[in-house]
Amino acid sequence: MSKKSALILSLVAAVLLIFTFCHFYGDSPDEAAEETLRVQDATGVPAEAVAPPVKAEPPPVDVSAAPPSTGFLPTEMEEPGKFAAYQQKLKEMAVCLNMQMNALDPNVEINFETFNQVINPDLGEVVTQSEEWTATDIRTKNGELRRIYIENGPSIEAESSRTLKYEAFSQDGTSKSLPLSKEQTSNPSDALVASLEADGEVVSRSVSRRIFYSNGDDLLLVEKNGKIFSFELTHDGATFRCSGADKSSTFQCQCRNNP
Structure with a gap:
């Protein structure tokens, strides 16, 4: 094989190696740019500024709470x-x-x-x-206070x-999970939730x-x-x-x- 042919084969092999590396180990700049544009189109803001939505925290448990009063006052x-x-x-x-x-x-x-x-x-x-x-x-x-939390x-x-959590609270506010099956915690039925509420006074x-x-x-x-x-x-x-x-x-x- 001549030196010229060997050089050509070496160049071809190098190109193939570079192509293989780019294909398997990373997206091309064009693909990355397209993904950024997709995020921008979906949200209206640059991709790096997109953040997961904030979830509000439930009110603290009041172990001395009484049933809410009814009626209206300004x-x-x-x-x-x-x-x-x-x-x-x-x-x-x-x-x-x-x-x-x-x-x-x-x-x-x-x-x-x-x-x-x-x-x-x-x-x-x-x-x-x-x-x-x-x-x-x-x-x-x-007299035990319990919370039925559905997310x-x-x-x-x-x-x-829907995901169900059922907890009991002691007088100092510490909580413990009450036993429920996996089937009960995942997509609980309205009948199940109503039965839990019936365990006490809201x-x-x-x-x-x-x-x-x-x-x-x-x-x-x-x-x-x-x-x-x-x-x-x-x-x-x-x-x-x-x-x-x-x-x-x-x-x-x-x-x-x-x-």
């Missing part, structure tokens, strides 16, 4: 301190998120419907909403799925929802016994988060500028 009349706190926090929220807001009506109970009337001028109409989890606290006849999430088949119901608005923003909301417990909203490059909003003594908020 928040200003029921708890003047809470109404004043809402007025102040909403002003802070407007500044943090650079939002226009309506005035808070003193003659209403503060729940999602009335809260939404305050914050929606810049957000638009509610497009859809999803329930992320529920937490139902019951007190058994022997909703998409399954591999893109259908809704003292608290909490639900977490994500509400999507026509401007593209979404509000993460937790309600406890029909009243707002916590909320989080991202708008105009900042995030405003509050918790303990059901009582003036625990109402805390923070503003964060997003990178």
